[in-house]
Amino acid sequence: MKNPFLKFDILDQLSDQVSYRVIPEGMHYWWVETNEYTAAITLCGGQLVWFEHKNHKAPAIFLSDKSHLNDKKSLRGGTPICWPWFNKHPSRDDVPNHGLVRSIHWQLLSHQCDNGVVELTLSPVIDQAYKNYVPEGVTVTQTLTFSDSVEIELVSENKSKQNFEFSAALHTYFNVGDIRETEVRGLAQSQYIALKNDWQPEDTPKVYKFREETDRIHLDKPELVRIYSPVQNYELYQSGHNSVVVWNPWQALAQNTPGLEGDCWQEMLCIEPGAIKPTLVLKPNQSHALVQKIVVSN
Numbered sequence: 001m002k003n004p005f006l007k008f009d010i011l012d013q014l015s016d017q018v019s020y021r022v023i024p025e026g027m028h029y030w031w032v033e034t035n036e037y038t039a040a041i042t043l044c045g046g047q048l049v050w051f052e053h054k055n056h057k058a059p060a061i062f063l064s065d066k067s068h069l070n071d072k073k074s075l076r077g078g079t080p081i082c083w084p085w086f087n088k089h090p091s092r093d094d095v096p097n098h099g100l101v102r103s104i105h106w107q108l109l110s111h112q113c114d115n116g117v118v119e120l121t122l123s124p125v126i127d128q129a130y131k132n133y134v135p136e137g138v139t140v141t142q143t144l145t146f147s148d149s150v151e152i153e154l155v156s157e158n159k160s161k162q163n164f165e166f167s168a169a170l171h172t173y174f175n176v177g178d179i180r181e182t183e184v185r186g187l188a189q190s191q192y193i194a195l196k197n198d199w200q201p202e203d204t205p206k207v208y209k210f211r212e213e214t215d216r217i218h219l220d221k222p223e224l225v226r227i228y229s230p231v232q233n234y235e236l237y238q239s240g241h242n243s244v245v246v247w248n249p250w251q252a253l254a255q256n257t258p259g260l261e262g263d264c265w266q267e268m269l270c271i272e273p274g275a276i277k278p279t280l281v282l283k284p285n286q287s288h289a290l291v292q293k294i295v296v297s298n
C-alpha cells in the first residue's frame, strides 16, 4: 500500500492538528495529526481513508493503490458509509449499492482539539439525489474522535413528521497484510446468512480464518470483535448495530471489482457493524447512533 498523502497543498490550516488539503491527483481531504496518529478524511464520501500510528510499520486502514484519488467517486478502501440502505436498494435497481452518501461530498460542521483529543463532525451536502430518497428533516452526521484510537459515530436523526425506515453500516476496510494469515475472534457465537447459502442461517466457524470468498451477515451484535493479522491487531468496539458483515471477495470476484484487481484483495478485510437485519424505523424526533471504535496494537 502506497502513501498517497506525501505530496500535498494546504488549503486551510484550521488548527494545529487539523488542515484541509489537496493532493496533485485532485482529492481534497481533512488531515488530522495527533500525538500518536495521522489520519485523512475525504471530501467525497466523508471517509476515513488513512489512519496510521506514527510508530507502526503500516497504516491500519486499507486504501487500494488502484483507487481514483479525486473527488468524483467513492474510494476502494477506507470507511465507506452505507446509508440509508445497505447493499441493494430494497425496491429499486437503478440506484447505487450501499446508499447515497458514500459518493457525495461532505462538509465539516465543527472541529475541536482538547487535551490531545481531536474531534471532527461532518455531514453530507444535501443535493437533489439526497432529496429524492430522504424525507426533508431526516439527517445523518458523522463524528470522528481521534485519541489513542479512532471512534466513528454515525447519527441518523428524524425531525420529519413521518416514520423513516433505513439501514446503515460502517463498511471499514482493515489493512491485514495477508488475508490467509488473518483470524477474526468475537463472532463464534453467532449465526450468519449469505447469498451463497440461499440466505439460510449457518453456524459460524469456531476458528474464523479465510480460505475463500467470504460475504456474510452475522446476525448478532457483539460489543467487541478482534482481528489478528500479520500487520497488526485490531480491537473493534461497536454499538447501535444488530448485524456484523464480514467481507473479502477473494481472487476471482476481486478481478471484477473496480479498485481490487490484481493482488491487493489479499491485504484487506472488511468488518462492518450495521443496522441491517432487521432494518430500523425512526419515529419523528427519534435518533440512532451506530459506532465503531478502532484500537490498533502492534
Ligand SMILES: O=P(O)(O)OC[C@H]1O[C@@H](O)[C@H](O)[C@@H](O)[C@@H]1O
Pocket (backbone or CB within 6 Å): 087, 097, 098, 171, 215, 216, 245, 247, 257, 270, 272
Ligand atoms: O462493490 P461495493 O458496492 O463497494 O460492495 C462491496 C461489498 O460490500 C459488502 O459490504 C457486501 O457484503 C458485499 O456483498 C459487496 O460486494
